Amino acid sequence: MIRWGRQKRRNWQRRSQLEQVEVSTHWMLLLTPWIYFTSGMPQFLVQVTPQRLPLTLAGIVVALGFVQCVTAVRGLRQGVGHYLGTGEAPRRPLAAGLVAFALSTALVTVLVARGWVGDTVGPAMALFAGVPGLAGLYGLTVPPRRSAAVAAGGCALVTGAFAVAGMAWPTLLGTLIVLALGGLVGIFTPRCSAWYIAVMRELDGAKEAQSRLAVAEERLRFSRDLHDVMGRNLSVIALKSELATQLARRGAESVVEQLEEVQQLARQSQTEVRALVRGYREAGLETELAGARSVLRAAGVDCRIESAELGMAREVQSALGWVVREGATNVLRHAEASHCAIRLTTGAAGTAVLVMENDGLRPRPQRGGSGLTGLSERLAALDGTLTGERDETAQVYRLRAEVPLAAVGEAAAVGEVAGQVGGEGCE
Known part of the structure; x- marks a missing residue:
């Protein structure tokens, strides 16, 4: 076990900083639905009437909440990829989570109407266990204003269903607040995490671009040094060669002297280039x-x-x-x-x-x-x-x-x- 832990630690340390950020962010997102599930369902179950039918319905609600968590976990990674532009929208997990949430809402409404659940925030906590995961999936696929509007409408519909079922108004207000907070947190937490990953990727790309520019700057420095070494000599060689050509056409004796100077300049240039490349002119x-x-x-x-x-x-x-x-x-x-x-x-x-x-x-x-x-x-x-x-x-x-x-x-x-x-x- 200790060896396994050390190996995991070494594997983690070998990851790049960007990979560490992405992995840790994904794990936090994947754990978030389960945190809401474990914090909401116990408060709901303790308020259910201890009879066979109410407990059966409550068990189905718990199972549906579990299904919502599973679909949220499976869809969040795909949703983040869609937000980053590297994948498709998580339509199937979103549809499955929506169906499970609708069934949970119907069953909780029945429990409220029959008086099988306490007149407190228990029903709201049952739905709170699945709202953030569903809202997170939806928030990653549409603009934030649209997702917030849809979440607000969903909270209003659920609160209206509980009101029709006979829930008292103080409890309705608490239910609306709990569901609204769960929806907003569920929408903006995955979006902020995905935005954070996108910013980190941009920074990593900018750092890589800076590295390439630094290497290019070093190459330009070397090319400037090479130009300084060879520019003047090549210009003189070209001029003296042209002069030697003109003198040769006229039959002048000084053409030999000019060609010797060209030869000397060529050898000098060769020596200087070798010195530059090998580092002797540094x-x-x-x-x-x-x-x-x-x-x-x-x-x-x-x-x-x-x-x-x-x-x-x-x-x-x-x-x-x-x-x-x-x-x-x-x-x-x-x-x-x-x-x-x-x-x-x-x-x-x-x-x-x-x-x-x-x-x-x-x-x-x-x-x-x-x-x-x-x-x-x-x-x-x-x-x-x-x-x-x-x-x-x-x-x-x-x-x-x-x-x-x-x-x-x-x-x-x-x-x-x-x-x-x-x-x-x-x-």
């Missing part, structure tokens, strides 16, 4: 941290950064900057996080440790993409490591990168050469 780790915080906060994620002052090589900053960028992108696209913490500290043996932690743990692990694989390869070239950990207990996902503070081996040499080539091209 502004630095601090810029990436600031950009990640800005993008995440724009998407509604509370991002907090704890960054220590570390003396890192340029290649290490570049690699960790890529980790921050990829981690922020994954939070936006693959998680439903509300908080994200980024910590940059010093590890053992002179290493820089970057930890990104968010509370958007999905129910099931997503299929691995190429982003983290590429990061692992980039860090491996610097003798670094990249790990991703799912903490089921704390319901967080933790991305951890550890790189030596100084670039080593072949990666340092490659970075040095790339920096020299890029520097020469900018002069």
